[in-house]
Amino acid sequence: MSYISRPMSSSSHSNHAAQMPISVAGLSPRVQDLHQRVKTFIDEKVIPLEADFLKHQLSKDKWSVWPPMENLKAEAKSAGLWNLFLPVESDRDVKYGAGLSNIEYAFLCEQMGRSAIAPEAFNCSAPDTGNMEVLVKYGNEEQKKAWLQPLLDGKIRSCFGMTEPAVASSDATNIEASIRREGDYYIINGHKWWTSGASDSRCKMCIFMGKSDRSVSKHQQQSMIIVPMDAPGVTIVRPLLVFGFDDAPHGHAEVTFENVRVPVGNLLLGEGRGFEIAQGRLGPGRIHHCMRLIGMAERSLQLMVERTKSRIAFGKPLATQGTIQADVAKCRLEIEQARLLVLKAAHMMDIYGNKVAAPEIAMIKVAVPNMAQTVVDRAIQSYGGAGVSSDFPLAGFFMWARVLRIADGPDEVHLRSVARMEYAKSVNSKL
The missing domain is CATH 1.20.140.10 (Butyryl-CoA Dehydrogenase, subunit A, domain 3)
Structure with a gap:
C-alpha cells in the first residue's frame, strides 16, 4: 500500500489531498521524479565531497566559504532542485518554491538528511528555511525585496535570535531582550546565544525576538524584527562549541545587540505578534x-x-x-x-x-x-x-x-x- 485514505476537510485543496502517502510510490509522478533526482544528486555529487568538507572544517580557513558548496548550489539550482521546502499555503506561495505540500517535501527532506552538507546544496537548510517561510507569510513587499529574494537566490544566509543565556528559553515568555521604539527607529538590546549561522560570513540578517511591551499579557509582549548583521552594536562574541565541535563555517554564535538602531519598517507583522x-x-x-x-x-x-x-x-x-x-x-x-x-x-x-x-x-x-x-x-x-x-x-x-x-x-x-x-x-x- 502506498497511501492511506483519510476523511476530507472543507479546506482541503483536492481529492488527492485526502490520501496520505506512506511511501514514495504514493506520490505524484512529478514528485517521484523530484525525489529520484534529489537522491541521485546526493549520491553522486554530495556524499563524495564529505571528506573534502571535513578537511575544510579542520583547516585555518574553516570560517571562509567552502567553494565546492557554491558549485553544488549552482548545479542544483540549474537542475530545478532549489527551494523545494516552501509549502503551498496559497497561490502566491507557489512562485517562491517548488509548490510542494509538507508531506511531499517530507520525502525529499529525508533524502537530504543522509548527508550533513546536502540541505544547503538545495537551499533547504536551517535556519534559512524557517526565516524564508516567515518572510513569505509575514513580510511586507519591501522586506521581501530586501531580504527574502537574496535568501531565495542563495546569495546570503541568515540567523534567528531567540535563545538567551540568562534565562530558561524553553519558556519563550522569559526572554529579556528588548525592542523599544524611538521615533522612526527601534532600539534593540539583547544577549543571545545558539544563534545558528551567525558566524557565517554570508549571514547578513537576523530575525530577532524581543519584548516590545511588558505591560500587556505575556504572549503579546514579544515582537520580531529584522536586524542587519552589519548594523552598529551587533557583536559576535564567539562561536559556541557543540560537543567540542564548532560547526564551521556555519557556527552557532553568542551574539550581543547593544543599542542597535533598526528602521521601524523592519518590524515583522506588528508589535506584540512575535x-x-x-x-x-x-x-x-x-x-x-x-x-x-x-x-x-x-x-x-x-x-x-x-x-x-x-x-x-x-x-x-x-x-x-x-x-x-x-x-x-x-x-x-x-x-x-x-x-x-x-x-x-x-x-x-x-x-x-x-x-x-x-x-x-x-x-x-x-x-x-x-x-x-x-x-x-x-x-x-x-x-x-x-x-x-x-x-x-x-x-x-x-x-x-x-x-x-x-x-x-x-x-x-x-x-x-x-x-x-x-x-x-x-x-x-x-x-
Whole structure:
C-alpha cells in the first residue's frame, strides 16, 4: 500500500489531498521524479565531497566559504532542485518554491538528511528555511525585496535570535531582550546565544525576538524584527562549541545587540505578534528536522549493515551474531514507526493546519530525535573505535540527534504539551 485514505476537510485543496502517502510510490509522478533526482544528486555529487568538507572544517580557513558548496548550489539550482521546502499555503506561495505540500517535501527532506552538507546544496537548510517561510507569510513587499529574494537566490544566509543565556528559553515568555521604539527607529538590546549561522560570513540578517511591551499579557509582549548583521552594536562574541565541535563555517554564535538602531519598517507583522510568527515558523521547521533525522537514521543503518557484513570477529562476520541481527531489526522497526508518525503530522498540517496538527507535531519532536540517537548509537557500536572517529559520519550524526532533543524545544516541553492535550480530552479535566 502506498497511501492511506483519510476523511476530507472543507479546506482541503483536492481529492488527492485526502490520501496520505506512506511511501514514495504514493506520490505524484512529478514528485517521484523530484525525489529520484534529489537522491541521485546526493549520491553522486554530495556524499563524495564529505571528506573534502571535513578537511575544510579542520583547516585555518574553516570560517571562509567552502567553494565546492557554491558549485553544488549552482548545479542544483540549474537542475530545478532549489527551494523545494516552501509549502503551498496559497497561490502566491507557489512562485517562491517548488509548490510542494509538507508531506511531499517530507520525502525529499529525508533524502537530504543522509548527508550533513546536502540541505544547503538545495537551499533547504536551517535556519534559512524557517526565516524564508516567515518572510513569505509575514513580510511586507519591501522586506521581501530586501531580504527574502537574496535568501531565495542563495546569495546570503541568515540567523534567528531567540535563545538567551540568562534565562530558561524553553519558556519563550522569559526572554529579556528588548525592542523599544524611538521615533522612526527601534532600539534593540539583547544577549543571545545558539544563534545558528551567525558566524557565517554570508549571514547578513537576523530575525530577532524581543519584548516590545511588558505591560500587556505575556504572549503579546514579544515582537520580531529584522536586524542587519552589519548594523552598529551587533557583536559576535564567539562561536559556541557543540560537543567540542564548532560547526564551521556555519557556527552557532553568542551574539550581543547593544543599542542597535533598526528602521521601524523592519518590524515583522506588528508589535506584540512575535508568538504568532513563532508558531507559524515552527510547524514546517519541525517536520524538516524530523525528516532529516530519519534520513540520518537510514544512512546509519545502511552503514551498520555494510560494516557488519564485511568485518570478521571470532571467525565469522559480525552480521551472523544474534545481537547484531537484533539491533538491525530494532533499527528498522523504530525508523518505520517514526516515519509514519512524521508523515501523519505533515499530512494533518496540509489538510487541517498547524493548530489541529499540534499534538502530532509535539510527538514527533520527542519520538524522532530519540529514535535517531538510538539508531546512530547502535551503528557506532558496530563500528567500534571507527564509529567515534571523523572517518565516518556517525559521530556527527549522533551529535546532531542529541542536540535536537534540546534545540527545537526540549523533550520535556513537548511531553508536557502532549500530556495536556491528552488530559484535555477528559470532560472532568481541570488542567
